[in-house]
Amino acid sequence: MLVRVSVWVRRGLALAALASIAGFPASGLAGPLRVVTSFYPMYVHTLNVAGGVEGVTVENLTEPIAGCLHDFQLTTVHMRRLSDADVLVVNGGGMENFIGKAVAQRPKLKIVEASRGIRFLKNEAGHHHGHDHDHDHGNGDLNEHVWVSPELAIQQVWNIAKGLAAIDPERGDAYRANARAYADKLEALRKRMATELRPLSGKRVITFHEAFPYFAREFGLEVAAVVQREPGTEPSPRELARTIDLVKSSKVVAVFAEPQYPASGAQAIRRETGVEFGVLDPVVTGPEAPEKARDAYLEAMEKNLAALTRIVRTRSE
Template identity: 40%
Template structure:
């Protein structure tokens, strides 16, 4: 049968003709639906400029390395660079307006951004990249560990490449370059501290468990589990006894907080106070995290040497 005869036959059957129309319409809907689903996963920047917002300093530094030389990208952070960790931080109307004007919002995740539910309620169409998604962390300070920082960088880089496919190759190139630097830093830190026999430390906040695990250090006590909380007289006495009993040589404070309680413990035990930086604040430069961790390495070597 020729196509001409087949089509003439179809015209003679109104029922068959209607069926063909229905099939064609359904096919068009399915094709359009697939196309819309694919487009929904991408961002559509206005005026050719992609606006990426980060939640706070550590995430900003990761993103800064990933967007280097990517055309048309504007990168900013909701929190000022001296904010530190986002404990009890709430968004202002100005912050929400900034996010409403952004195409992508990159967060640390794992509970660090306590305001996230509010953001998702107010801006349900905002593309959010959760840098610790899938890591199943019990503590949000992932970035302080160089190894976990690498995983965060990889997650952000791969998702930026998906959301902005026009610049996919550049994102992935930047990601590979930065991860290579981080891998070298992690290996050097582990190698430099491998021979230590004194591995017991006291820290002031819950910022260092992943770094301690990565470097095989034992945190005997955390003086102030929550930022701004001071230990009671009983708790302070227990910590002083612990430091004495275990002959702890180093107490590590953070540059973002006062050292009064640490100095009390040091006077009572003979331990020395050192500054270990969780890289929650700092300069807005691409190598800032690398430089902060390099300084931390020197501090640990000095504090824990025999």
């Protein structure tokens, strides 16, 4: 286990080292710039910062159906996209460990790390039911899902704008102006969410993948348990039984499934306990066409807000 962790840490460091050279002097020629993003939320952020800026193309490395990149494998198609790119925008925190090797082979590729300066939370994956089993989740136990918090998403947008402006100073003003406009929209939504979700402060919820700790922290929710499982699989009967016990024995207000994962486990919990059920979207999938993808984060967060305010209303009835 230790050996595996150290490999991940090393790769993480290699990526960080590359990120640190992102600001070296650009040519100043403002030629075409090919920006590739590691996965969907970085694609959406980067489209808002650089999409439509003359001479800049933004492409997502991985398919928008891929979801989170845990256990993702690069194919030759992905390798080609990477090798054509000038800049790679990554989330950081271990999410892109799978890219480390491919990036190391391309020393000229500049990396913009969206989570730069953001303090990562540790995964608390072991906290179903109070017994703390401490398993390794392949990323050195940091939780990478920072973009799911609107507040941190705003920071990521600014990091992307600053990173691109350092690499491509000629277009720096355009990146910053776009980031400002997008950050304003995110901030308006964030404020509204904070106000409308206040009644849920301190309330306990259950989720099905550890994508929500930053979101929960921002809005004062408590994630009572994360029903752990591999993407695309159902929780085991034992896991379900334990979660049902937890819902019955503690004040859990809702169980949330994610659109990227089957909901039958969460629905089984609802049937057994009568707890509220909803869908929360960590915005790892969505439309790829730029004109649709651009607002995908805002729209998904609106839906998340609606799912949560429905719980607020049910509880106040």
